[in-house]
Amino acid sequence: MHLPDLSDLEERVDQFIQSLPCRAPGPYPPVKVKRPHPQYATMLLDAFANGAAAELTAITQYFNHYLTNPDKEVARLQFCIALVEMEHLELLGELIEQLGGDPRYWRSNKAYWDGGNVAYGVKMTPAELLRLDIEGEICAIEAYERLIIEIDDPGVRRVLERINEDERVHLKLFETALAHLDK
Numbered sequence: 001m002h003l004p005d006l007s008d009l010e011e012r013v014d015q016f017i018q019s020l021p022c023r024a025p026g027p028y029p030p031v032k033v034k035r036p037h038p039q040y041a042t043m044l045l046d047a048f049a050n051g052a053a054a055e056l057t058a059i060t061q062y063f064n065h066y067l068t069n070p071d072k073e074v075a076r077l078q079f080c081i082a083l084v085e086m087e088h089l090e091l092l093g094e095l096i097e098q099l100g101g102d103p104r105y106w107r108s109n110k111a112y113w114d115g116g117n118v119a120y121g122v123k124m125t126p127a128e129l130l131r132l133d134i135e136g137e138i139c140a141i142e143a144y145e146r147l148i149i150e151i152d153d154p155g156v157r158r159v160l161e162r163i164n165e166d167e168r169v170h171l172k173l174f175e176t177a178l179a180h181l182d183k
Helices: 011-018 038-048 055-068 071-100 124-149 154-182
Strands: none
Touching: 011 071, 038 055, 038 071, 038 124, 055 071, 055 124, 071 124, 071 154, 124 154
16 A cells, blocks of 8 residues: 655645635735744744633534534534634644744643633533634634734734634624524
């Protein structure tokens, strides 16, 4: 058995992610920092893998909700958004590395991420699951807004602003789905 040719995998994944209807339009800016800045890298670790506002938490929560949500239309939306959050995780990991940090799944205090951060929503209705997802998006938007203010590197800011555009789209989509369920 031979390994498949994956030389263009990143390009194919990027094209797929850009085709998804659950993200803001337009490409992501290039990941290019002005210079290494370990303090900025540490600040980004919390968006990478800390609590409710972290990309790793969003991916696992939305995928869990996709698996357990009896409303398949809403479940597909949760899956779509989980895929976009995976792109965010990649972008943040690249920024952390370029800034001189270590993109492990840990917080800025070096405590590792764990599955207890996920709002699983065991035996919840689709509307209750969406409310958990809405809370997560609100936390993420607020966290990115703080980072955009605190980080003085135009390349990092551009990536964070673009990620935040997606988060705002996710929030609107979850709110629209909740309104649809509440009717």
